[in-house]
Amino acid sequence: MRKFLVGAALLVAVVSLPAQQMVTETRDPAQQQDADFEKSVKEWTTQPYFISPLVDHLPVVKGIPTPKEVLGYHVGAPYKLTYYADILKYYRALAKATPRVRVDNIGKSDEGRELVVVWVASDENMKGLQKNRENLAKIADPRGLTEAQVKQLVASTKPHYHLMGGLHSGETGPSEMLMELVYRLATETSPLIKQIRDNVIVSITPVADPDGRDRNVDWFYKGLDEQAAVAQGASGAQGAAGAPAAGGGRGGAALPYWGKYVFHDNNRDINLSQVSMRALVDWYFTSYPPIMHDLHESLSLLYTYSGGPPQNPNLDPILFTELPFFSNFELSQMTKWGMPGVYTHGFMDGWSPGYLGSVAYNHNGMMRMYETQSGRESGPGGQGGRGTGTGAQGAPGADAAGGQAPPAGAGRGGQGRGGRGAGRGAEGTTTGAAPQAPAPVAGRAGGGGGGGRATVPTGRGGGQPREWYRGIPVPTDAVATFSRRNNTNYMQTGVLSGLQLASMFPNLVVDNFYRKTLNSINAGKNEAPYGYVIPAGGKDMTRVVTLVNILRVQRIEVGIASAEVKVDGQTFPAGSYIIKRDQPYGRLAKNLLERQNYPDPNLTTYDDSGWTMGLAIGADVKEIKDKAILTVATTPVDVASVKGKTTGGGSAGMAVAHYGSTNMIAFRYKLKNVPMKIADKSFSAEGVDFPAGSFVIAAGADTSAVKAAVEELGLTAAALSAAPTVAMHDADIPRVAIYSSWNSTQETGWYRHTFDKFGIPFDLIFKERVKQGNLRQAYDVIVMPTQPANRAAVFAPPAARPVPYVKTEKFKFLGDYGSSPDITGGMGGEGVDAFAKFLDAGGTLICTGSAVAFPTELGLARTVSAGDSTTNAFYAPRPLINAEIVKPEHPVFYGYTGPIIPLKYLGGPLMSVGQPDQAGILARYPGGDANVLSGLMRGADEIANRPFAVDVPGGYSGKGRVVLFSNNPIYRWQNHAEFNMVFNAMMNWNDLAAPPAAPARTTATSGGGR
């Protein structure tokens, strides 16, 4: 009887689910609408077909504030962008006024701003919110549930649809639109909205990078002020053209910073290193939304992501059916409303797991993504926004055009950008002042593979104005005149259509989430590899711990073997890390740890083609094909750690072994007042092997401080009973500066982030400081990370009108991380002379990536040149490859056990070294297909035997030192295995090889221009 009742209740629950109808009523005639809104929106919408019946009205509900009632303007108003504090103020006012809206604090941003998630749903759904979250958590890990229990869960759980705006700060529209969307979802009584509110739980990240938001809004209003001043002062026409970024849009290449460290790469942070990104991912695991929809701006007029080829086989095939299901529905609806320029399929693929929104598809949900055309001003004089710098005009290329990996991947300037998706803000242009050409028609802009590779069958369409994946062609001039309100109309109509589909098939979304999870668990039970082992007992476990903790941030289950493990004919010691694949995130573990087997060399890809974590971080990860791994006894790891240890009890000083830990430099700076030497050669003491590069601390130092630091940093040390007899040199700590150009701060941002993480103090210097000269008085080492630093960039003239980046009372978010009265123009001859004097006085200059062009083009690197590039046939979207150390005894390679080491290939110039300086070649690319480890490199022979690390002592007049890394050893907190090349060069800055006897002033490149 009891059993029967439960069954009956279940039956009732299932049967009582209403059949979902396609609702077509987009307005409730009985609901009062905001006449002022309708009038304004009609005025700001530049063509009648740029709006839909979903968003041409806004209800008025007594007691519940519209955006205008709090902000003073409707969303999409010309010349208006909202600061983060005001955005929060609006949501809080809304939450206060209706139980349908709630604001949750989820942490702090990199700069300490409050991060929130805003919820909106029906009263009933809000009451059941916690229960629904718990249900989704169970579905996200259904192990131990019966089929009946799962069925009951799926039937009684609402789909949770998360929307994200403002990840890319220059893409300003989404954070505005979302305020209106939340208000509409909370208040509108139309059948369409009611169906969404009743059947779907919506949450949003109003601004994923609030730090960058505020800087961008400041920059926007500063631009408007400047425009106004110019218009007032000068006679119109010519005036307005000088003001930067007045259009808002992307904020323009001229705004030097978005977030604390990075611009656009916050959406390439595969290891989740940035604080704000990490907070959002941590929040994900409190709620498990099956859908995360990330709103960007770059394409014309609206692109909705469908997960095109190449598709990552570790992502569920169901994902690749539901993505086009959603995007086609939106395309269909918007086409029905007569909205031109909406398309899908033509732009981004489904290969990389490294986007912020990937947290959803990496964890068996669905990442969705839009690129909407940025808004321009539609008010009086609004077209002044055009042609006023990349902020206004650059919109169509924002996400898309900028970082597009050039066919010649090793070509100048190509490297260091973040692939097609990244880097416009960072390295897009040399001067940052050149207006971007608008995308012609959406066809080619969205053509993905695009441009130079048009003949390659990418499956991405033919670039016709009319395509099978686009409803109505983009009208002439639409791109150039698209207003802020058009932008809001498009994005909101699309999002509402996506929500409508979810509301029509609520349990489909939830059931798919369950199926994908189940498939992941089953894949680990039935398909090799069944797991991974990271052996204990390696000499350096610090990088292993780094890797394991990144897996843990992704909530991948990792265990520690409680006893010795024998699998696949190998034996691993107790304490080894075990990752079993029969877990909900088993496929993600495989995706991150395996070598990426790129499916088709003819297919281009939107982002990195390879990311194998063990290779990039420098940890030994063993793939296990033996099913026995699944039954190995383990203790779960929450956070992995390693304690360093000191052996021996001697009193003749101490030694700390350099086994390749990136913490070696942290140790040196942590004990900056303790004098240390560095061993030139390896030695053994107290039963410990100390490779060349190990620290040696003389007797009499504060041994307890040394031991504590060794323990904390996971290093290996010994208290010596006799001082070592090998040759040593002083480990004198360099005073370090990082040089940054104003128009390319992102790559330097990753260096800043990395230096901060390891406790390396540095000054961030710009052309202003360089031009003051006396660099050698202040610094021993200057690091110039990859950035435009060739002759053209150095001698770029300043803009006609200065572009200040300074903090003022009105614009308090500007002037962070450096400030300048004019950020345009290069350092000029004055700057080059200052660097020459720095070298002449014995300084060390370390250049990476495209910055190698600085010393090589300006006569500071003897016979080294970097002008060659690969051909158009070469294509290498950042794979991992083999590299060869040719000077293993050189300090740059202390801690490495080459000669062959894995390297994340990032393009960069191809270097040549003249005969007199051949001895300075430290490492090279062997090249060839056989040396591609993970991901794609087409034309791998083209880089064969090219050096990528060169030590150039006496670069200028026989003094000083230039160390060149044409690849980029510090990239997006990914290639930890390479960090030590830069760290070693820094720690041994004045102890590298002596220059050749006869200093060779450089060849043809010297002289001119200085």
Ligand SMILES: [Zn+2]
């Ligand atoms: Zn974006």
